[in-house]
Amino acid sequence: MSHDGVQRAALPIPDLAYTGTVTYDATDPDTHYPPITELRPPAGAPNVAVILIDDCGFGASSAFGGPIATPNFERLAAKGLKYTRFHTTALCSPTRAALLSGRNHHSVGMGGITEIATSAPGYNSLRPNDCAPLAETLRLNGYSTAQFGKCHEVPVWETSPVGPFGHWPTPGGGFEYFYGFIGGETNQWYPALYEGTTPVEPWGTPEQGYHFMADMTDKAVAWVRQQKALAPDKPFFTYFAPGATHAPHHVPTEWADTYKGKFDQGWDRLREETFARQKELGVIPQDADLTPRNEGIPSWDEMSDELKPVLAREMEVYAGFLAYADHYVGAFLDSLDDMGVLDDTLVYLIIGDNGASGEGTMKGTTNESFTLNGMTALETDEFLIAHKDELGTPRSYNHYAVAWAHAMDTPYQWTKQIASHWGGTRNGTIVSWPNGIRARGEIRNQFAHVIDVAPTVLEAAGIPEPHTVNGVTQRPYEGVAMNYSFDDGDAEERHTTQYFEMFGNRAIYHKGWTAVARHKFPWQGSTHGLDEDVWELYDVEKDWTQSHDLASKEPERLAELQRLFLIQAARFNVLPMDVRSIERFNPDLAGRPTLVKGDSQIFFPGMKRLTENSVLSIKNKSHTVTAKISVPDGGAEGAIIAQGGAFGGWSLYLKNGALAYAYNLLGVRTEHVRSDRALTSGEHEVRMQFAYAGGGLAKGGTVTLYDGEEIMGTGAISATMPMTISVDESVDVGRDIATRVTDDYTGGEFTGTIDWVRLDIGDDDQSHLVDPHHLVANAMMRQ
Known part of the structure; x- marks a missing residue:
């Protein structure tokens, strides 16, 4: 039962049959039928906007001490809260599936990516119908729903124009409108766009001023304006998920030029500068340690002097891309403010669906396809130097060097894909709801995870978690509502246990401790068995950045946490962990269909x-x-x-x-x-x-x-x-x-x-x- 007395636990809300007197003549004085009432959420339910930045590490945005100016992110934080211990899954599709369902990524079949899905429940890329998405729950409670930007949750064999569309944002994902792209990335100058389930073409060319970030923002603004013009009493749920800052790092040259010379000091010095700013901001403790550069990542001094201008330009372009994204996030939020609805909108700004991407090779690339095809020998230093000025433009399909990604994850170890360490999973997050949160400009340090967003939204809206949706009994949400921390920075954290796993990189968090095991580098496949992995142990209440391994000093605690990981892994479909390679690319062996x-x-x-x-x-x-x-x-x-x-x-x-x-x-x-x-x-x-x-x-x-x-x-x-x-x-x-x-x-x-x-x-x-x-x-x- 919701706050307004409406039975909302079974969705759709059942229609109530008329049980009064039926007259023969409509003019009979005894003729009476109650007026038709439109479906609406409980009174006071806020609008909801979830903004998810792509491939952006904890140490990138200025809101969390990074070198890239994000004034609109900071403006939003000034009206709300910064969460310093908010976590993702270390990879985009799993994070998105968890975010939109309120369940762990293996629980909804997204233990990996759709291209290597298997028939195992935790890895089949098929969200089960007992895990209805948040958008569907909100829609069936009277919200208007729309998604803009990146999807990448559709099973790979269902991505053609003939579907089926049960796992697309609309209709299967609960969104009434979708404008964006289905895959993991797209050319920002020439995107592969869908409106609903229909492929559409961009309105113009780069020469005419087209860029997807601006286009999707215009679409989102237009949709909200129309929604509020036609149904002002009806709240909306918008999921705003740009392709920024995933490769290719495409941005107008003038935005990249803003950062000329800002990264000539190199990635090692940049990490130290960011670390100092993070302490000044208070987003990490004063006694935190800066983790060392990880194995396999070169130092700045190891790079050739001839190549350093190219490397610096890669980072300038990336910085311009994030600043550009911040600008359009600001434009979207400004439109809500202009309509007078921003203060009554619960905004989640999650700055990264995982850590920064370490998939751009040790030198970066002008065209990702060199790496995708194993033909990097064609992209010599001379080639990179000759094409430096094309980075970010329509003449490139570029990505930056691994070490820049590591710097963007300051102060933590590792990058995207590495679910064992915070560099892969800890993403700065901002929550704002002026009419629902009294606190302003404060920091929250309670542990949180992306699966916490859905229950938080339902609690804010006064909507119960449904026990049945479309006739199917639902699996309970696995996240913990964060509302308890909104106005109490000292509240005892409620999300006390959380597992992490991605490609054998795994960890368990439990009441201030983490046990972690890195299985593989982001830039190579599995080279050994899972049982050969070395486990580390950290007291993260005292050791914020996982810098001091206590495994040898506390073997009993480590063993307890390892056992807890296995319990969680069995509970949430993580088992069997799958680090195979060639077998998963063969659909017949993996057990997935082919179109x-x-x-x-x-x-x-x-x-x-x-x-x-x-x-x-x-x-x-x-x-x-x-x-x-x-x-x-x-x-x-x-x-x-x-x-x-x-x-x-x-x-x-x-x-x-x-x-x-x-x-x-x-x-x-x-x-x-x-x-x-x-x-x-x-x-x-x-x-x-x-x-x-x-x-x-x-x-x-x-x-x-x-x-x-x-x-x-x-x-x-x-x-x-x-x-x-x-x-x-x-x-x-x-x-x-x-x-x-x-x-x-x-x-x-x-x-x-x-x-x-x-x-x-x-x-x-x-x-x-x-x-x-x-x-x-x-x-x-x-x-």
């Missing part, structure tokens, strides 16, 4: 935004692309079919009416095979045959172009991409959406008519030669 089966696939005009998981793989094997087309009088131009874009891809197209094929190798070079004569007007069945050279991965091949059975052209492709063609660009029929594979065409839209396009693959696949550890690293970069 595309067989060795042939047909496409039709209008099909677009098909991800690599939605199409047959042509990598490391021979293949054929066949298309039935009609050429009008005067000839035709443009892409018949294209996959990928300017940072890697291929296209079959017509140029000056002649059949042509382009293969773009990571943006380094684009090789073409062209016919020397144009196709005549009328119907044609054209074909491109790619005969793979064999002998290993990433080899080239011979391309033959046909019109019917007539050879129209031949040529050689020197090398191909073995693992990933594009992170977020897609297969598009009759066009080349977003960035272009080749400059041979401009818009890329085919000016003839396409009946169908068919893709056939050969039986000479050599993908089994891929290093399984690299497959894991490949998947992790896209989180």
Whole structure:
């Protein structure tokens, strides 16, 4: 029963049948029916805005002592509270699944990422229907709900335009409106966008001023304005999750230029500067220790003097990206203020869904696909130096060096993926609700976790946790409401036990102590068994940063905590822990479905935004692309079919009416095979045959172009991409959406008519030669 006496524990709230007198004539004085009442939450329920920044460590934002100015984050904190011991799961998809469900990530099937899902309950990427999401609970209690930005919770085999959509933000996630991207990252200049479940294109180009961060903010502002204009008495729940600051670090140059010269001192000195500011702000204790640089991360002095300007620019670009995100978070909050609803809005600003990303190599990169394909040898120091000024612009797909990520996690050890240590899981969080929290500008040190958000929101709204939703008995929330700490900084913490696990990196927190075991580095796969891991023990009430390992001094306490971890692991579907690599990338072995089966696939005009998981793989094997087309009088131009874009891809197209094929190798070079004569007007069945050279991965091949059975052209492709063609660009029929594979065409839209396009693959696949550890690293970069 809620505060208003309405039975809200079973959702949807049952309709009550009329039990009064039924008259024969509506004009009869005894005719009386109660008026229709609209569904609303209990009186006083606040609006809710959850803002989740991506891949941002504890030591990045100025609100928590970082070097990057975030005045809007600080402005929000001045009206509310900073939580210094708020934790995530160490990876984006699991954190998001936990945030939106109020349950641990393994409880909702997101123990890893969808690309390596298995059939085990804790790792299948399928949120069970006994764990209804927060948005659905709020919607069924009368809230308006909308999500903007990043999702990356959809099972990989359900990401195509045909769904099913039960795990998409709408309708399955409880959001009535969604505008954003489905995958782990997207090009911020040319994003792969969905509105609801329909793919849509950005309103403009970078040259016209387009950037996704600004676009999603405009959409969010417009949605809230409309909601308040049409239903001002109805509260909203908005989930505002930008792609910032996940790679690619795309930002207008002027924002990056603001930080010119600010990082020339290097990452080691930067950590010391940040550490000092954190003590001044009081977000860490005065007696806290700065943890040393971790094993495998180079010092600034080890880097070559020639490369240091590139490394410094990588950090300038990242800083500009976070500052840019802060600006648009401020714009969104300003819009709420202008509408007069900000003071009655419970705002959660979680500055990072995990620690900063250590997936950018030791030197950083201008294009993540070099790393994704194991072709970093192409990106020499000379290449990086030559392309320094392109970082952050539409001509790059960039990421910064691992050591910058470590610096962004100051004062803690390790980075994203490392769930054993605070560097992977501790994220500065700000909570503001002026009409519901009396305290202003204060710090809270109680332990909290991302699963605590959902129960906190329900308690603030006066809505009970439902015991059934859509007829399914619900699993109780596993988080602890944080409301008790809002106006009492000295309140005894209530979230006293919490496990952490990601790829074998694991820990247990219990009443001021942590036992932790790091299993693997973020930049490599598992190299040994779980039982070989070394456990550490920390008294985090006295040792805030996990600097002094007490395992050898208190073996009994360590053993107790290890046992507690196993109990929690069994309780929340963590077992069996899975650090396998190649087996999890084989759907048959892993036990997950695949969307595309067989060795042939047909496409039709209008099909677009098909991800690599939605199409047959042509990598490391021979293949054929066949298309039935009609050429009008005067000839035709443009892409018949294209996959990928300017940072890697291929296209079959017509140029000056002649059949042509382009293969773009990571943006380094684009090789073409062209016919020397144009196709005549009328119907044609054209074909491109790619005969793979064999002998290993990433080899080239011979391309033959046909019109019917007539050879129209031949040529050689020197090398191909073995693992990933594009992170977020897609297969598009009759066009080349977003960035272009080749400059041979401009818009890329085919000016003839396409009946169908068919893709056939050969039986000479050599993908089994891929290093399984690299497959894991490949998947992790896209989180």
